[in-house]
Amino acid sequence: MQEPQERTGRARDLGRRAHLASRPDPRKWIQCPRPNxxxxxxxxxxxxxxxxxxxxxxxxxxxxxxVEVCAIEFPGHGRRLGEAPMTRLRPLVEQLADVIAARIRPPFVLLGYSVGALIAFETARAFVRRGGPGPNALFVAAARAPHLRSPRPPLHELSRAELVEGLHRLAGRHNELLDNEELVDVMLPVLRADLGLDETYAREPGSPLDCPIAAFGGSEDWTVSRPSLEAWREHTTGDFSATTLPGGHFFLDSSRGLFAEALTAEIKRLDEMI
Structure with missing residues (x-):
């Protein structure tokens, strides 16, 4: 019969192994187009x-x-299409924080686009909770401040036809990709999961971040008004800026050059502070 101390040690060792086994594989999460x-x-x-x-x-x-671009591939997206998308924000954020801590060498900046901005914000808060080094800045794009609710009706629980129509409206234009029935069959579960992360989000109370925040919005994005973009100011004790670029919700595509210039300006400003 095992002694109590031996059983306790064995249980602790099994617990450590289970924790290590449950950690996300960083190689699946991060893609660097130009490794540096x-x-x-x-x-x-x-x-x-x-x-x-x-x-x-x-x-x-x-x-x-x-500057090395490190793009995140979430479960169920892109090369990870065979995996189930995550439907709860907190576990997603905790896994992402693990991945970044393991693979991203500081200094680093988080750039989140639309729902990605919400995930980036909560990931920055996760680093604060852990007490370790977090992002040197938070860049948010096409997203209202996290304490504000969306002016549009929720989409993630709509019928297939209603959801497709809602996605056209969200983009501010007809998206021809949504005319492809097979593609829609594949993508709708992922879109429902992502939209649900945003539409069911309830911000927990907490102190503002101490890193700078730079917010970017589209001049024709009816889902993110200029005041809701500037409201990100409330979530940092550091520097803040808000920049409006030509285009709708997806100015990432329609104003690529201007967006890159705006990001470069913020990065250069951050260099002076690091």
Whole structure:
């Protein structure tokens, strides 16, 4: 019969093994279009609902050469399409924080687009809770401040036809990809999961971040008004800026050059503070 101390040690060892086994594999999560081990700054990019890591590929060629773009591929998206998308924000954030802590060398900035901005914000808060080094800045795009609710009706529980129509309205234009029935069959579960992360979100009380926040919005984005963009100011004790670019919710695509220039300006401003 095992002694109590031996059984306790064995249980503790099994617990450690289970924890290690449950950790996310960072290699699945991060894609770097232009790897640069000597980069002076890493920009960790989180995509919009249904988006894949590759939507940020072009950005690697537009930013300064000493900035490494590290794009996040969430479960169920892009190359991870065979995995189930995550439907709860807190576990997603905790796994993402684990991945970043394991694979991203500081200094780094989190850039979140649309629902990615919400995930980036909560990931920055997770680093604060853990007491370890977090992002040197938070860049948020096409997203209202997290304490504000969306002006549009929720989409994630609508019927197939209603959800497709709602996605057209959200984009501010007809998206021809949504005319492909087979593609819609594949993507709707992922889109429902991502939209649900945003539409069921309730911010827990907490202190503002101490890192700078830079917010970017589209001049024709009816879902994110200028006041709701500027309201991000409430979530930092550090520097804050808000920039409006031409385009709707997906100015990431329609104003690529201007967006890259705006990001570069914020990165250069951050360099002076690091």
């Amino acid at each position: 081990p000597d980069a002076s700054l890493r920009l960790v990019c989180l995509p919009y609902s249904g988006g894949r890591a590759s939507v940020f590929t072009w950005l690697a060629a537009e930013l300064p050469g000493d």
